[in-house]
Amino acid sequence: xxxxxxxxxxxxxxxxxxxxxxxxxxxxxxxxxxxxxxxxxxxxxxxxxxxxxxxxxxxxxxxxxxxxxxxxxxxxxxxxxxxxxxxxxxxxxxxxxxxxxxxxxxxxxxxxxxxxxxxxxxxxxxxxxxxxxxxxxxxxxxxxxxxxxxxxxxxxxxxxxxxxxxxxxxxxxxxxxxxxxxxxxxxxxxxxxxxxxxxxxxxxxxxxxxxxxxxxxxxxxxxxxxxxxxxxxxxxxxxxxxx
Amino acid sequence: xxxxxxxxxxxxxxxxxxxxxxxxxxxxxxxxxxxxxxxxxxxxxxxxxxxxxxxxxxxxxxxxxxxxxxxxxxxxxxxxxxxxxxxxxxxxxxxxxxxxxxxxxxxxxxxxxxxxxxxxxxxxxxxxxxxxxxxxxxxxxxxxxxxxxxxxxxxxxxxxxxxxxxxxxxxxxxxxxxxxxxxxxxxxxxxxxxxxxxxxxxxxxxxxxxxxxxxxxxx
Numbered sequence: 001x002x003x004x005x006x007x008x009x010x011x012x013x014x015x016x017x018x019x020x021x022x023x024x025x026x027x028x029x030x031x032x033x034x035x036x037x038x039x040x041x042x043x044x045x046x047x048x049x050x051x052x053x054x055x056x057x058x059x060x061x062x063x064x065x066x067x068x069x070x071x072x073x074x075x076x077x078x079x080x081x082x083x084x085x086x087x088x089x090x091x092x093x094x095x096x097x098x099x100x101x102x103x104x105x106x107x108x109x110x111x112x113x114x115x116x117x118x119x120x121x122x123x124x125x126x127x128x129x130x131x132x133x134x135x136x137x138x139x140x141x142x143x144x145x146x147x148x149x150x151x152x153x154x155x156x157x158x159x160x161x162x163x164x165x166x167x168x169x170x171x172x173x174x175x176x177x178x179x180x181x182x183x184x185x186x187x188x189x190x191x192x193x194x195x196x197x198x199x200x201x202x203x204x205x206x207x208x209x210x211x212x213x214x215x216x217x218x219x220x221x222x223x224x225x226x227x228x229x230x231x232x233x234x235x236x237x238x239x240x241x242x243x
Numbered sequence: 244x245x246x247x248x249x250x251x252x253x254x255x256x257x258x259x260x261x262x263x264x265x266x267x268x269x270x271x272x273x274x275x276x277x278x279x280x281x282x283x284x285x286x287x288x289x290x291x292x293x294x295x296x297x298x299x300x301x302x303x304x305x306x307x308x309x310x311x312x313x314x315x316x317x318x319x320x321x322x323x324x325x326x327x328x329x330x331x332x333x334x335x336x337x338x339x340x341x342x343x344x345x346x347x348x349x350x351x352x353x354x355x356x357x358x359x360x361x362x363x364x365x366x367x368x369x370x371x372x373x374x375x376x377x378x379x380x381x382x383x384x385x386x387x388x389x390x391x392x393x394x395x396x397x398x399x400x401x402x403x404x405x406x407x408x409x410x411x412x413x414x415x416x417x418x419x420x421x422x423x424x425x426x427x428x429x430x431x432x433x434x435x436x437x438x439x440x441x442x443x444x445x446x447x448x449x450x451x452x453x454x455x456x457x458x459x460x461x462x
Contacts, residue, residue, distance in 0.1 A: 052362055071370075078368040089363035093381045102377060103367035155367065 082152030142173030275341025282346030304343025
């Protein structure tokens with residue numbers, strides 16, 4: 001059964017239609033990369049998947065939850081779907097440890113001791129176990145982003161969404177974040193990522209989806225898609241990336 | 244009528260009356276803060292009608308002199324059969340005045356917490372209450388501290404208006420002394436100096452908090 005099912009999704013901001021009938025299935029354990037130019041609708045699609053944007057028509061189902069307007073149902077969905085943003089969005093008034101423990105404590109009612117254990121585990125996973133007591137503004141961008149990933153992982157999500165998570169980072173810091181994501185992928189996490197890192201998409205994503213003008217223009221297994229683009233738009237896009 | 248000279252006893256009387264200025268300020272800030280927080284939260288409510296009503300409240304309070312609120316609670320309520328002591332009437336009107344301003348100051352502080360903070364906490368499954376309680380208000384408080392301290396300075400000075408209904412705080416005490424000494428320069432300069440001695444440290448505190456909390460720095 002598909003972990004994520006997207007059917008004929010339409011989404012407009014005012015008069016501008018940004019998603020024009022998008023359908024996509026993601027199986028459990030699959031890593032799907034969404035690529036495309038700015039404004040192609042890839043970030044919007046990702047945000048629709050966990051209900052941060054509401055859709056005008058179509059259907060989205062993820063981890064057994066239907067994306068609705070119902071707030072209680074949406075919260076249930078979000079305990080099982082993690083999202084990481086381009087701008088990290090750590091809580092600046094809380095330490096790294098508190099950032100990670102807060103949601104498990106108050107949303108899932110995990111005990112303090114249990115939450116602490118989980119926080120240490122996920123920090124260890126992203127290679128920042130020594131930063132438990134640090135505050136976000138004491139960390140580099142790459143470290144902050146790894147904490148953001150750890151914070152999502154602490155909820156034990158079934159699916160992880162990544163929204164251009166390395167776009168604000170320099171190449172070196174990008175690398176350390178991508179390494180963490182690659183580790184997650186190897187461990188079998190279902191992932192959907194919007195990315196400009198073509199190399200990473202080619203290497204780690206099982207499927208790459210090229211979006212263009214609000215539609216899925218082309219999709220396929222990553223190696224094939226990059227090696228042999230079928231549409232002129234993708235050919236152009238792939239070529240322009242090789243700088 | 245024999246005029247006496249402004250002396251040590253008068254100074255002591257002034258300092259004792261300062262206590263009532265400070266008590267009234269404390270009461271007004273306490274109750275005004277509680278009401279102001281409610282108003283601020285209503286101002287950012289998801290329900291339009293609550294936003295409009297609380298906005299109207301703020302407009303009315305900010306658009307009318309404190310003196311009118313004071314007269315309404317002192318003379319108005321007594322007409323309706325509530326004979327309020329001057330301290331109570333003064334407390335009520337000053338609290339109302341404070342709530343109208345703090346409500347608006349704090350609304351701004353709440354709204355200046357970065358929008359992605361809402362999205363990040365929402366995406367972790369938090370309820371709106373949990374978002375306010377754990378994410379938004381703690382950050383808003385930090386932003387609010389300097390302007391709130393600055394506003395407290397205004398409250399200290401504006402309590403002087405309650406002298407009009409006979410509440411004997413610092414200004415009223417100065418008037419009483421002047422009535423029997425008729426040395427307005429000595430008396431009111433002393434009164435002004437005492438106000439300054441209270442307000443200046445508060446202003447400095449506000450400035451210090453602003454630098455200390457490096458408000459406005461990007462997170």
